[in-house]
Amino acid sequence: MxxxxxxxxxxxxxxxxxxxxxxxxxxxxxxxxxxxxxxxxxxxxxxxxxxxxxxxxxxxxxxxxxxxxxxAYLPQAADVDRSFPIDVFDMVAMGHWRSIGWFGGLSKTQRARVFDAIASVGLTGFEDRPIGTLSGGQMQRVLFARLLLQDAxxxxxxxxxxxxxxxxxxxxxxxxxxxxxxxxxxxxxxxxxxxxxxxxxxxxxxxxxxxxxxxxxxxxxxxxxxxxxxxxxxxxxxxxxxxxxx
Amino acid sequence: MFYDLLIAPFIEFEFMRRALVGACALALAGSPLGVFLLLRRMSLTGDAMAHAILPGAAVGYLIAGLSLPAMTIGGLAAGLSVALLSGLVARFTALREDASLAGFYLMSLALGVTILSLRGSSVDLLHVLFGNVLALDEDTLLFLAGVATFTLLALAAGYRALAMETLDPGFLSSVSKAGGPAQVLFLSLVVLNLVAGFHALGTLLAVGIMILPAASARLWSPDITRMTLIAAVIGLVSSAAGLLLSYHFNLPPGPLIVLTAGGWHVASMIFGLSGGYLRRLPPRRHLEA
CATH class of the missing domain: 3.40.50.300 (P-loop containing nucleotide triphosphate hydrolases)
Structure with a gap:
């Protein structure tokens, strides 16, 4: 090893x-x-x-x-601006940054992976929710989902x-x-x-x-x-x- | 009646048409910038930057008189160096960004006023401080339109990185180096638009057409795309309405454009569907889950 x-x-x-x-x-x-x-x-x-x-x-x-x-790094207190108008799907999709960069769009597979990641932290159905409406624990799960996409x-x-x-x-x-x-x-x-x-x-x-x-x-x-x-x-x-x- | 009030001034007078085009260009480019200033809690930074531009414009004026290129280049240089310096100071000393920006813009403003007093009547000072949207010549108009076009294209290109940098700077810096460039791009666009704005509205009011529509739009929708669209509409309507008011009541146009935007803002604070005062008053019956 x-x-x-x-x-x-x-x-x-x-x-x-x-x-x-x-x-x-x-x-x-x-x-x-x-x-x-x-x-x-x-x-x-x-x-x-x-x-x-x-x-x-x-x-x-x-x-x-x-x-x-x-x-992939999940800090103890992520300095996320919770009042920023963004929904759970987009927030998790940020995990694709390294493959999509400044301009790239999400491919079908990449979209599917976002949904999978959201499902695997148990947040299916929350895709359209603004992050400002999540509880502390739910937010942590969103960050976990984003981490999953980084494929690190x-x-x-x-x-x-x-x-x-x-x-x-x-x-x-x-x-x-x-x-x-x-x-x-x-x-x-x-x-x-x-x-x-x-x-x-x-x-x-x-x-x-x-x-x-x-x-x-x-x-x-x-x-x-x-x-x-x-x-x-x-x-x-x-x-x-x-x-x-x- | 309707025609006389709303249409005729623009049909009859070329300077009104020019003013309308110039103000609309500023409002269009200003609205997305204003939305990001708002989201980044930098509403007052725009104001500070506007003050910082003054000495550059003043030096340009001192060298070449009321010349568009000289004052533009001077203003850009002053604005960008204050933005850059305060960023560096925040990074390498114990001062935070707001304190270092305040320090630099105050020095810059005092320097600007001193330079202006070296030469120049109070009329010139008034022109720089409050602009003159009714006296836009061909070159200035092209400049305003060019700045607006460039701003919208550049913002579209940097949008994702800028949004991520605003939302979660720690994450962006852990996965890429895009954070710094996005921040610099954004501040440069703000400075560029303020410089463009001071020809029409003056250094002090140029920021008004950025911040007021954006702050009003936040009271109508929490969604960033809709916020930007609403801000643009408010900016455009305020430009036209402000010019008409100034025409009919024979008052200076720049302040009236910003005052009209201010009127929208007050109305939004009261009636806004997303966080306006009335919306919060009577608690409606709660839901089951």
């Missing part, structure tokens, strides 16, 4: 204070990886670094499966199940599992450790530093969780420059 992503001594920082500190590792193609850890532990920042929205201050991310813009080899989800009801979570999890059988690489930031244990074979426990990375049952042991909890959340204003040069 070949690697989809290789992370070399990656340091991501805001204003020189590292949030992800000297992280190295490799993510296989078709992996289903959960990223867990305390608030401020660098989980979302890591995803931003992988997708290229944040430039590393040290080290690098090697994207072997595809280039950065082909990665690497998929990053940042706490995708927040504010979503049980039934929808299990439906979305089925989608996530089907990606795995399609050999897509999936990285999900999650807080629900039970869910992680149930569904995700691999876990990265991140608290600024890498606490553990490997099989979920080994990573989520009490000692590791305890040391993750000990992370000091506040930045040290008096911090010295890091000596661990690459």
């Amino acid at each position: 070949s690697a989809a992503l290789r992370i070399h001594d990656l340091t991501l920082a805001y204003d020189r204070h590292p949030v992800v500190h000297h992280l190295s590792g490799e993510i296989e193609q078709g992996a289903l990886l959960a990223v867990c850890g305390p608030n401020g532990g660098g989980k979302s920042t890591l995803l931003k670094g992988i997708v290229g929205a944040l430039q590393p201050i040290g080290g690098k991310v090697e994207r072997l499966a595809c280039d950065a813009r082909a990665i 080899p690497i998929i990053l989800l940042d706490e995708p199940f927040n504010a979503i009801d049980q039934r929808t979570v299990s439906e979305l999890l089925e989608l996530v599992n089907s990606w795995r059988s399609e050999k897509r690489t999936v990285i999900v930031v999650l807080h629900d450790l039970d869910l992680v244990r149930r569904v995700f074979p691999q876990t990265l426990l991140l608290a600024r530093e890498k606490i553990a990375w490997g099989a979920t049952s080994d990573v989520l042991c009490p000692e590791n969780l305890l040391s993750a909890r000990r992370m000091v959340e506040a930045f040290d204003r008096e911090a010295h420059e890091c000596e661990r040069a690459a």
Whole structure:
């Protein structure tokens, strides 16, 4: 099995204070990886670094499966203007951008795929609804549907199940599992450790530093969780420059 | 009676016909721009940009007098550099876009007024500030029509990217590099139309024919296509009605065109079918599901 992503001594920082500190590792193609850890532990920042929205201050991310813009990324709080006059169909169809670009029209197959995507997140019948009339959970499902159309080899989800009801979570999890059988690489930031244990074979426990990375049952042991909890959340204003040069 | 009031002024006087064509060109191109300004919550940005154009136009005036090319080029240069600079400042400093834009347009406006005072009577100043739609010559008219045509074509080309950039900028930037160009294209079109507009309506009022019809249209429909069409109709009707009012009551045409659009706006706020005041008053009986 070949690697989809290789992370070399990656340091991501805001204003020189590292949030992800000297992280190295490799993510296989078709992996289903959960990223867990305390608030401020660098989980979302890591995803931003992988997708290229944040430039590393040290080290690098090697994207072997595809280039950065082909990665599908669902941020924790998507900055969607919910008052914008657009309906669910058009919103989901945006997922086709990479094949239709500025001017291209939707082919019959592409239209059918939009309907399929809407159906697979359980929103059939909502095609004509303006996005402003959706509930928070429904909106999240719309974003999921758009993500499906991107047909990406690497998929990053940042706490995708927040504010979503049980039934929808299990439906979305089925989608996530089907990606795995399609050999897509999936990285999900999650807080629900039970869910992680149930569904995700691999876990990265991140608290600024890498606490553990490997099989979920080994990573989520009490000692590791305890040391993750000990992370000091506040930045040290008096911090010295890091000596661990690459 | 009907003929005398509505038709005769345009039949009898060439300057009225020219004014009508010029104002309609501005209204047509202005309405989709106004709708996007509104959707991007930049209604006041148009106003700031209009002020920013002044020093460029003033320098053009200082060099070449009341000349169309000189004032146009000057205005474009000033408007685009303020737009660009405030974009850069927002990107590379802690200031947000609104604050940096405010800073630059105020400097630009003060500079413009200073330059105008170097040479020029108050009549000239009034011309630049309030335009003169009744004195459009052949070249200016062609310029207005050309700008309107170009604007509509360019907006059609950039429409999807611009809509996506407005709706979900994070997503667009994650899948393509189109966001930046779409934003630049849009701001350039706004500046171009304001520059075209100041020959007819003046720097201060040119933005009126963009924003007022768009804001009114929002009160009639939440759909973006319909909003644009309604805004265009309101803009066109206001242009014609404003010119007629100015003719019959012997008042300046520019302000009356914008005031007519303002009248539509007030009416829309009260009667608008999509979010107007009356529509919200008595809660009708609720539905079952």
